[in-house]
Amino acid sequence: MNFGRSKAADVLPAIRSMFATVSGENNNLIPTLPTDMPEEARLVAVDGVKHLIDYQGAGYAQLYVARLRRFIGRRNVDEKVFADIARLMAARMAYDDPIRMAQLKLAEFRMDPHAPSDICKLRLDELVSLLPKRGADPVFSLLERLGWRHLPVTMRFSAASGLGVRSLRIKTSLRRWRLSSLRYANERVWVERWLHMIDRSLAKQPAAVAAVVATAEMVQGYGDDYAQNLRNWNLIIDYLVKPTFDGAMFCSDLGSSIAEARAAVDCDPRQESLKRVIAGIRERAAADTRRVD
Numbered sequence: 001m002n003f004g005r006s007k008a009a010d011v012l013p014a015i016r017s018m019f020a021t022v023s024g025e026n027n028n029l030i031p032t033l034p035t036d037m038p039e040e041a042r043l044v045a046v047d048g049v050k051h052l053i054d055y056q057g058a059g060y061a062q063l064y065v066a067r068l069r070r071f072i073g074r075r076n077v078d079e080k081v082f083a084d085i086a087r088l089m090a091a092r093m094a095y096d097d098p099i100r101m102a103q104l105k106l107a108e109f110r111m112d113p114h115a116p117s118d119i120c121k122l123r124l125d126e127l128v129s130l131l132p133k134r135g136a137d138p139v140f141s142l143l144e145r146l147g148w149r150h151l152p153v154t155m156r157f158s159a160a161s162g163l164g165v166r167s168l169r170i171k172t173s174l175r176r177w178r179l180s181s182l183r184y185a186n187e188r189v190w191v192e193r194w195l196h197m198i199d200r201s202l203a204k205q206p207a208a209v210a211a212v213v214a215t216a217e218m219v220q221g222y223g224d225d226y227a228q229n230l231r232n233w234n235l236i237i238d239y240l241v242k243p244t245f246d247g248a249m250f251c252s253d254l255g256s257s258i259a260e261a262r263a264a265v266d267c268d269p270r271q272e273s274l275k276r277v278i279a280g281i282r283e284r285a286a287a288d289t290r291r292v293d
Contacts, residue, residue, distance in 0.1 A: 031062040034072055041068075041082035048090030055094040055103075056178060064093055067195060076206035081213060085198065088216040092194070095187050096222040097130065098122065099178055101157050102171030109159035109168070117158035121223045124151040129183035130174065136182040152223070190219070190230075197237060200245040201254075211255035212241065218262065228269060235271060236261050239278050249282060250289040257281050 030053070033045055045068060052061040068086055071077045077085075094100070101120055108115045128139045143149040158164040178184055194216055201212040218233045220226070240261055243249035251257050264277035 029058055029062075031058060031065040033065060034069055036072055037068070038079040038082050040079040041086050044083045044086040045090075048086055051090050051094055055100065056175060060093070060179070064090060067191070070195065070199075074202060076202055076209060081210055084210070084213050088213065089191065089195075092187070092191055092216055092219065095183075096220075096226070097178070097183060098127065098155060098171055099130070099174050101155070101222075102168045103175065105157040105159060106165070106168045106172055109165065113159070115159060117156055117160060117164075120155050120157065122153045122155055123223055123227065124153050125149050126183070126222065126226075127153060129186070130178075130181050132180050133182045133185060150224075150227075193237070197241055197245075201241075204245045205254045208254035208258065211258040215241075215258065215262070218265070228267065231269075232265050232271065232274060235274060235278065240281060243282075244285075249285050251281070251285045252288065 031049055033042055033049070037045065045065070048064055049061045052064050067089060068082075071082055071085060098120075101118065105115070105118055124143060125140070128136050128143070131139065140149060143151075157168065159168060197212050197215075198209060201209040215233060215236065218236075219229050221229060236258065240249075240251070240257060241254065244251040244254050260281065261274060261277055264274045266273055268274075
């Protein structure tokens with residue numbers, strides 16, 4: 001068991017290392033994985049560390065390792081669940097933004113100078129969220145008044161010319177400031193909430209932990225798709241998972257209920273099908289509670 005070690009003790013070294021990345025200090029130390037990590041999870045985490053070093057740097061990968069440490073020695077965290085946490089957390093920490101898109105295109109260009117251009121449909125709020133919160137908030141206020149916050153923005157990532165390559169390099173150089181952005185702050189909150197739900201599932205409904213972990217698969221992409229995916233995830237967590245853990249709702253098989261709700265997810269921005277299914281699950285849970293009483 002590993003309950004004695006605080007989250008702060010694990011995360012503080014990673015935070016210090018991330019500040020070194022932002023300030024430009026040397027940050028080449030490769031994170032070391034815990035020796036008592038299950039082997040299947042270790043293999044996944046090795047790839048996760050490499051991926052996040054490429055994405056943001058060694059300090060960011062150290063935060064990833066610090067987060068993984070929370071689950072070492074925990075009851076009901078078998079090798080597969082641990083490996084899924086490692087895989088999905090690496091994917092979510094390497095979220096899609098214009099910086100990453102430029103970085104990937106530049107890497108592709110180095111392998112193939114004739115790589116085709118990528119056309120990505122983003123949203124204006126995604127671009128503004130690359131700013132720090134202090135800079136983004138007044139811009140968002142203006143966009144709200146104009147009704148432009150969710151305005152679609154088409155971005156071209158191309159290495160077909162010298163100007164295109166220079167543009168990619170400029171975008172990629174913004175990686176240094178990513179951790180100061182509003183988008184990163186929002187993504188950090190999301191990852192921590194997901195990890196918190198896993199923690200609560202281990203304590204309240206261990207049988208559902210694999211389903212709770214797997215909900216991270218819902219949140220991916222960019223543009224309107226990402227925004228819709230995030231709304232769907234929040235709906236399932238806010239009206240199904242969290243109420244069960246809070247004791248406000250009796251759901252004897254939360255894992256199956258999560259799977260049922262996820263099967264109802266579609267592209268409808270009004271989420272009518274998903275809301276209807278969740279409402280049905282809640283009604284059944286209320287009926288089960290009355291029978292128990």
